[in-house]
Amino acid sequence: MLLISCPWCGPRDETEYHYGGQAHVAYPHSPADLDDRQWAEYVFYRDNTKGPFAERWMHSTGCRRWFNVLRDTVTNEVLAAYRIGEPRPEPQQAAAHAAAQAVAHAGGER
Structure with a gap:
């Protein structure tokens, strides 16, 4: 199971969230x-990246806000969670941040 850190509510179990697909997909300027x-490409075609992948998630049983998650599709590790409108973190920075959060979270449970 994933531990996802909502930017507003903090770390919660993945069962509290709803997956929303690939993040950073821009709506067409002139639909x-x-x-x-072109419509089929916009609606149906998404990247199928091996490694760090930006996704949209909604905290459905919490604040009900949408945000982005950078998740490694190989290891299923959540590298970062960030608000919509913020830039996607670099994978190296995100991995270091995720490791620090995991240590902090593990220390708080003892």
Whole structure:
């Protein structure tokens, strides 16, 4: 099970969240100008990255806010959680931050 840290509520079990797909997918600037192929690409096609991947999550049983999570798809490790509108953290920085949070969280449970 994942431990995801909501930017507003703190670390919670993944069962409190709802997955929302790939993060940082920009809405088309001129939607009326898109043909069927372009709409299909926007609606259905997403990256299938091996390694760090930015996802959207919603804290459905908590604050009910959407935010982004950087998760490693190989190890399933949550590297960072950040608010929508904030830039995606670099994987190296995110991994160091996640390790520090895990140590802090483990120390608080003892």
